[in-house]
Amino acid sequence: MNIATSDKPFAGKTAFTQSCGLGTEPVPLAPYRSAEFFERERARVFERAWLLVGREEEIAAYGDYFVAELLPGGVSTVLNRGKDGKVRAFYNTCSHRGSQVVDGPTGNARRIVCPYHNWTYAADGELLSIPDESSFFAVDRKRCGLTPMAVDTWEGWIFVNLQAEPEVGLRAFLGDFADRLAGVPYVAADKPIVLKADLDANWKVVQDAFIESYHIPAIHKRTIAETFSSNENRFARLLDARVFGPHRTVSMYGNPKMPLDPANKVEMLAYASGDTGSLIAAGTSTQMDSFLQHPAVNPTGVDCWSMDVNNLFPNTQIDFGPGGFWVHQFWPLTPNTSRYEVRFYVPDALNARQRLQQELYVARVIEVVLEDLANVARTQRGIDSSGKDHMQLQDSEVGIRHSVEQLLKWVDADSVAEALL
Ligand code: FES
Ligand SMILES: [Fe+2]
Structure with missing residues (x-):
């Protein structure tokens, strides 16, 4: 059963791991480095899932x-x-x-x-x-x-x-997640800006980096740390987390009082109207009105929201932010290499300032993504050393715990119907 956060989300500890029905024990690292697991994952996950x-x-x-x-x-x-x-x-x-x-x-x-x-x-x-x-x-x-x-x-x-x-049709594979995301209007979906990179890390190491917010104050201290955390929420704790069969969604905190740096003239000009209240924005809130009103976008309906990560099993994240959506994908190459692709969808600019805002948006998101990517090879090397057999996950890392739980279930299941039970 899934439970939303309390009225005072940062007054105490969150309990998403429990509300998502997951255990709290350490999580094995073997799926991140084992050649044998890699082969089973290929056959039983990537060759069976939509x-x-x-x-x-x-x-x-x-x-x-x-x-x-x-x-x-x-x-x-x-x-x-x-x-x-x-x-x-x-x-x-x-x-x-x-x-x-x-x-x-x-x-x-x-x-x-x-x-x-x-x-x-x-x-x-x-x-x-x-x-x-x-x-x-x-x-x-x-x-x-x-x-x-x-x-x-x-x-x-x-x-x-x-x-x-296929053993199971697409609709059955998506299950309740399809109902939750039904009717989301995807603005400017015909114009993706695509970035690809081959990385020295298992695909899950890369995917995990984009479904937890715990790393933000450390890894992104020069970019979005002040957007995704604040004195009120120093460790960027999640706003919400829910699971839907093998799929999952998390909502991340956004600092509503995020300060603009007066020395950064471009940023000041682009965001002078404060229209979207976040640097992660390609469109104005007027353009995004119907998108932002969908119940699956900012599902807890709070001001202090920055984005939702909708993680479709096994390897796709459709992210929602105040200015639109973007998509990350993570494809296995070998047990410790993978291909990463991100697609940004940017609406036609209504005026020069919005064009500037969009340029800044794409540049800023890429800057943030590069901070994440710079860290994944280091993580993989640490995992490959076999010094540790397990990882310790906290509550804001619930998406990772659910991902591993589901992958283990799929590689063990003899049929897709059994994996989806
Ligand atoms: S025409 Fe396609 S391989 Fe010869
Ligand atoms: Fe990150």
Whole structure:
């Protein structure tokens, strides 16, 4: 059962770990370094869960496509929209000799022509033509279309599943989380600013860095420490934490009296109106009105709010802030390396000051993200040394505890239905 914080959230200790139904014992580090666990995680989590790959707005028109790399399998996937308006997913593999048929990352192709020998496919994957077909030996064109991958959409988000016939549909996989986030308006979702980095850390080390606020006063002391903590909440304790099956959400504190530095002329100009009350803002509160009024955005409805992290199992975080949303993804490469991707969605600026505010927003968030990323290799090296077998987690790290609990459950479960029980 989930319980919201009391009226005086920082007067005493929070108890989210208990209210989320989790234990309080130390949490094992083996999943963060074991090669054996890595293989099981690949097979039982990444090859069975629905994986978010993008938004429908990115492929709005017939023939639009983007390529997603599903790791750790290294599976390249083409997502496109057909003549019939349907979103489809295909393995990016030619039926002739296996070349990738699309180089990516994005484009429009009503016919997909393999670059190697020009085999040509329709947007729905059907094989249309084979150059010099009469020199082949009874190729059955009907059986040589692109190989489809399971795909489904929810609230504009596109998901794929590496199971040919997914054991559980997307809606069942999302469970109550789908109800909670139903109807959130995603403003400017067609214009992501994407950043990618390959990192020397297990994907969970990186994901964990973005779902706890305890590190903020230490790691971010030069950037957002005064935005996310204050004298009232010195250790940046969480405002709220809830779990929904394998998924979870946490809400972070924001200092409503966050001081602007008068020496920082750009910041002063960008935020002179104080419109959004936070540096983590791409839009004005007028632009964001309907977004901010959704019950899943700032769910405790307090002024001292900075952001929500909606962590879709296993590896996606959709974050909500006063000025919009952004998405982090964490893809395994090896037991101690991973690929990180972040997408910022920025609405059209209404005036010059908002443009400046947005530039500052993106630059500031990247600056903060770089502080987090600079720390992950150090964390992984410490974990890899085997000096410790467990980590000690406090209440604001409840999202990490839930993540490990769920991953252990999925790698042990013989079916997805059992993992979701
Ligand atoms: S591999 Fe695609 S046409 Fe030959
Ligand atoms: Fe951070």
